[in-house]
Amino acid sequence: MVTCAKEADGAMSDEDKKRAAHQVLVAHPDALRPSTPGRREAPIEDGLRATLRMLGKLTRERTVDAEDMRELLSTGVSHQQVEDALAVCAAFNTTDRLADAFGFELLSPAACDAGAKYLLRRGYR
Numbered sequence: 001m002v003t004c005a006k007e008a009d010g011a012m013s014d015e016d017k018k019r020a021a022h023q024v025l026v027a028h029p030d031a032l033r034p035s036t037p038g039r040r041e042a043p044i045e046d047g048l049r050a051t052l053r054m055l056g057k058l059t060r061e062r063t064v065d066a067e068d069m070r071e072l073l074s075t076g077v078s079h080q081q082v083e084d085a086l087a088v089c090a091a092f093n094t095t096d097r098l099a100d101a102f103g104f105e106l107l108s109p110a111a112c113d114a115g116a117k118y119l120l121r122r123g124y125r
Helices: 004-008 014-027 046-061 066-073 079-102 109-122
Strands: none
Touching: 046 066, 046 079, 066 079
C-alpha cells in the first residue's frame, strides 16, 4: 500500500493516489455499497468519498446539479479530478450497460483478485 508518509509530505503522485484508492476498494469491496452497514466509515478521504457520492447520484438519477458540484469542489477536489472521475464513470457505465445487453458473465472472486493485482502492478495504460 502507498505509505502515509508520502501523503503527509504532499509527495503522493496522482498515480499513487489512484493506486491507493484502488487498493482500498479491493480490500473493502463492500465498503461503499448502499446495503453495507458502515460504508460512511470506510477508510477513505473526504474528497474521494464526495466524488463517489456524486458519481453514485449521477449513475442512479442520471443528473447532478451545480449544488452537487459546489459540494464536491468544497472538499478540495480539483476540476481536473472531477473531469477524470466523470470520464471513468462514463466508461464504466457504458461497459456495464453493454455487458448487461450482451449477457456477459461475472468473473469469479479469484479472477477479480487476479485482475486487481495485475492493474496494481501494471497500472491503467
